[in-house]
Amino acid sequence: MTAFTRDTAPGVGTAAGVGSEDGALDAYDALERRIWDGRADAYAASFARLCAHPVPALLDAAGVVPGTAVLDVGTGTGAAAAAAGARGARVTxxxxxxxxxxxxRRNAPGAVVRAATxxxxxxxxxxxxxxxxxxxLNHVGRQPAALTELCRVLRPGGRLALTVWAQPALPGQTLLGRAVEAAGTPRPAHLPPAPPALQAAGTPDGLAALVADAGLRDVEVDVLRWEHRTTPEDWWAGPAGRVAFIGELLHHQTPELRASVKAHFERLAEEFREPDGLLALPHAALLVSGRR
Structure with a gap:
């Protein structure tokens, strides 16, 4: 069973030829769209179950009950939309x-599903x-503008709830990155570091300030901690399937270097292996909520 506790409480930077922070944020958004293009099936087979873990707490924080008109932004494969529909909410x-x-659309057939960026x-x-x-929020360059827009479509008195990955990352979150570093993997030029403006969202104080600055009140940030239990094969399927930043980075390496990263991953993964053979990977996320 997945361990879970609830305590109160990867990207691109300035690309070549982009000299301003605004330009870096635009480049971040463009790269995020390229990275995730056509990746739904590979994501569903690898990291989707991990990312779905906070969904019940997310819906609780937003006050989603039968009859609630709820908007799920960045629905991905529809985990939150499906869970909200199961509560009797009216889901978009x-x-x-x-x-x-x-x-x-397959996973949340009762939801109205639309394209929006x-x-x-x-x-x-x-x-x-x-x-x-x-x-x-961690996949959006212009975070203040995004939060302002989320508040705009929320009725007065309505609730907003968001999750982001916590920083610093817990050991389960850094396993793949450690394997990449151990293999001496070079970072391709089109994958520079994340713009500094995005780093604050991974801390409780920074995330709370972002949401409060958007005009919400009664802002709370919780730290969600759990151990994600998975097989080494399923965890490796993410980067092998070109999922997320780590998958994009691996995709642009030589076959020999990809094999080296996998060998280091298999060695480092033994630190997390349980007696039943599964990996127990510690993760932490921030859950922020507020009322308009």
Whole structure:
């Protein structure tokens, strides 16, 4: 069984030829869209179950109950949309990536699923009782503008709830990165570090300030900690399937270097192996909520 405790409480930077922070954020958004293009099936087979873990707490924080008009932003394969629908909510879900939209329609058949890209949403002011986003904000360059837009479509008194990965990352989150470093993997020029402006969202104080600055009140940040139990094969399927930043980085290496990264991964993964053969990977996320 997955261990879970609840305590109160990877990207691109300035690309070549981009000299301003605004340019770096635009480059970040463009690269995120390229990285995730057509990756829904590979994501579903690897990291999706990990990312779905906070969904019940996310919906609780947003006050999602029967009859709630809820918007799931960046729905991905539809985990939060499906869970909200199971609670009897009236669900609308959006994502920027076509393969994710197709998966969300399959997994959350009762939801209205539409294409949309933050920081612009095709909805009227105050249209929703609750807005949720599960690991979405960390994929958005212009975070303040995105939060302002999420607040715009939320009715007065409605609740917003978002999750992001916590920083510093716990050991389970860094396993793949350690394997990449151990193999001496070079970073391709089109994958520079994340813009500094995005780093604050991974800390409780920074995330709370972002949400409060967007105009929400009663802002709370919880730290969610759990051990994700998986097989080494399923965990390696993420980068092998070109999923997320780590998969994009690995994709642009030589076959020999990819084999070296995998060998280091298999060695380092033994640190997390349980008697039943599964890996127990510690993870932590931040859950922020507030009321308009």
């Amino acid at each position: 879900a959006v994502d920027a990536e076509p393969s994710m939209l197709a998966a969300a 933050l920081p612009e949403l095709p909805f009227g002011d105050g249209e929703f009782d609750a807005v949720v986003g599960n690991f979405v």
